[in-house]
Amino acid sequence: MPHWIWQQADWPKFRWDERALLTPLAQARLKQGKLLGLKGLLDAGLSDEARAQILIEECLNTSAIEGERFDVDAVRSSVARHLGLPTAGLPRPPRAVDGLIEVLLDATGGFDRPLTPQRLFGWQAALFPTGYSGLVEIRTASLRGDAPMRVVSGRAGREKVHFEAPPRDGLERELQAFIDWCEHPPAGLDGLLFAGLAHLWFVTVHPFEDGNGRLARAITDMALCRDEAQPLRMFSLSARIMHERDAYYTALERTQRGDLDVTDWLQWFLAEVALACEQAEVTVARVIAKARFWLRHQGTPINERQRKALNRLLDAGEGGFEGGMNTRKYASLNKTSRATAYRELADLVGKGCLVQTGDGRSTGYEVCWEG
Numbered sequence: 162m163p164h165w166i167w168q169q170a171d172w173p174k175f176r177w178d179e180r181a182l183l184t185p186l187a188q189a190r191l192k193q194g195k196l197l198g199l200k201g202l203l204d205a206g207l208s209d210e211a212r213a214q215i216l217i218e219e220c221l222n223t224s225a226i227e228g229e230r231f232d233v234d235a236v237r238s239s240v241a242r243h244l245g246l247p248t249a250g251l252p253r254p255p256r257a258v259d260g261l262i263e264v265l266l267d268a269t270g271g272f273d274r275p276l277t278p279q280r281l282f283g284w285q286a287a288l289f290p291t292g293y294s295g296l297v298e299i300r301t302a303s304l305r306g307d308a309p310m311r312v313v314s315g316r317a318g319r320e321k322v323h324f325e326a327p328p329r330d331g332l333e334r335e336l337q338a339f340i341d342w343c344e345h346p347p348a349g350l351d352g353l354l355f356a357g358l359a360h361l362w363f364v365t366v367h368p369f370e371d372g373n374g375r376l377a378r379a380i381t382d383m384a385l386c387r388d389e390a391q392p393l394r395m396f397s398l399s400a401r402i403m404h405e406r407d408a409y410y411t412a413l414e415r416t417q418r419g420d421l422d423v424t425d426w427l428q429w430f431l432a433e434v435a436l437a438c439e440q441a442e443v444t445v446a447r448v449i450a451k452a453r454f455w456l457r458h459q460g461t462p463i464n465e466r467q468r469k470a471l472n473r474l475l476d477a478g479e480g481g482f483e484g485g486m487n488t489r490k491y492a493s494l495n496k497t498s499r500a501t502a503y504r505e506l507a508d509l510v511g512k513g514c515l516v517q518t519g520d521g522r523s524t525g526y527e528v529c530w531e532g
């Protein structure tokens with residue numbers, strides 16, 4: 162009796178109930194279409210800004226799933242450098258941040274280039290520029306070693322095994338079969354189903370010692386770009402997976418313990434695509450509001466510290482920066498004195514960039530969204 166999906170006699174011939182997927186597929190397509198319509202409203206400059214914003218969200222979320230917390234400014238800086246946007250006042254990003262951004266850009270920008278084992282090896286190596294995952298030295302740019310590959314949780318000695326990947330022996334064949342399918346998918350296979358299947362198939366093969374989750378998400382991004390036949394994807398599925406991490410692991414685990422009928426997995430995946438598109442509408446609206454703000458203030462003299470604080474507030478959206486800005490937060494964000502913070506915030510109020518909320522000890526500042 163097979164225990165894992167890859168032990169099924171027909172592996173990897175996935176099957177699904179077309180009728181059960183009709184509604185979730187139609188819903189995902191509807192949301193996706195609405196978002197594409199919004200994208201049409203962005204002009205070239207705004208679309209760069211939206212692309213940067215989505216990439217920042219994707220990077221922060223895909224690394225947060227792994228438990229790594231990247232600094233927002235470091236991510237913003239790496240994205241800006243890679244997209245040719247202004248970087249004034251932003252720190253030099255660490256190599257690991259650049260590595261992840263390069264993987265995400267290569268997966269999406271190069272969506273129409275073939276996926277090959279070498280390309281995947283390069284991506285995996287870029288995630289671990291020091292050759293270490295935390296304190297552990299790992300194999301990079303090559304397949305995992307002979308040790309069984311298990312996804313476990315719990316304390317040593319009382320671990321729970323959630324999944325065991327196929328053995329090392331035959332792994333080259335497993336990976337090649339996946340890649341061949343990616344490059345020559347069955348005729349008529351819907352692009353969103355292709356993305357869902359690619360994600361599941363890749364994490365099931367689990368070809369590397371580490372980074373399989375991040376790579377599965379990058380491959381999914383690539384598949385979603387192939388679906389829309391464009392490199393600019395406006396929604397972040399990693400943000401959804403991060404938000405629904407437990408449900409994601411449950412759906413995956415159930416599927417990987419099951420037979421080759423993956424209808425439930427695809428239903429879950431399509432629902433997440435629909436929700437990701439819905440959330441992206443908020444991001445696009447924020448990008449438009451931010452761009453309008455800077456257009457209004459293109460002639461206003463604003464120093465780098467003020468610009469940094471304003472961008473923080475603008476990126477968080479209306480009411481999104483918890484508790485608003487105040488002198489303490491401004492001083493700590495810019496590593497400056499409270500007296501300077503007070504003076505510069507008051508200056509921004511005078512210039513119509515900020516409005517003051519509350520007074521005395523609870524004085525706060527919000528963006529003045531409309532001029």
Ligand SMILES: Nc1ncnc2c1ncn2[C@@H]1O[C@H](COP(=O)(O)OP(=O)(O)OP(=O)(O)O)[C@@H](O)[C@H]1O
Pocket residue numbers: 223224226227228312323324364369370371372373374375376377410411413414417
């Ligand atoms: N309970 C589980 N059942 C099945 N698969 C799981 C479970 N937990 C995690 N996984 C899969 O294993 C992946 C993690 O693999 P790995 O540690 O090699 O990748 P990573 O990129 O370092 O991690 P992460 O996905 O956490 O960022 C997850 O993304 C998920 O796809």
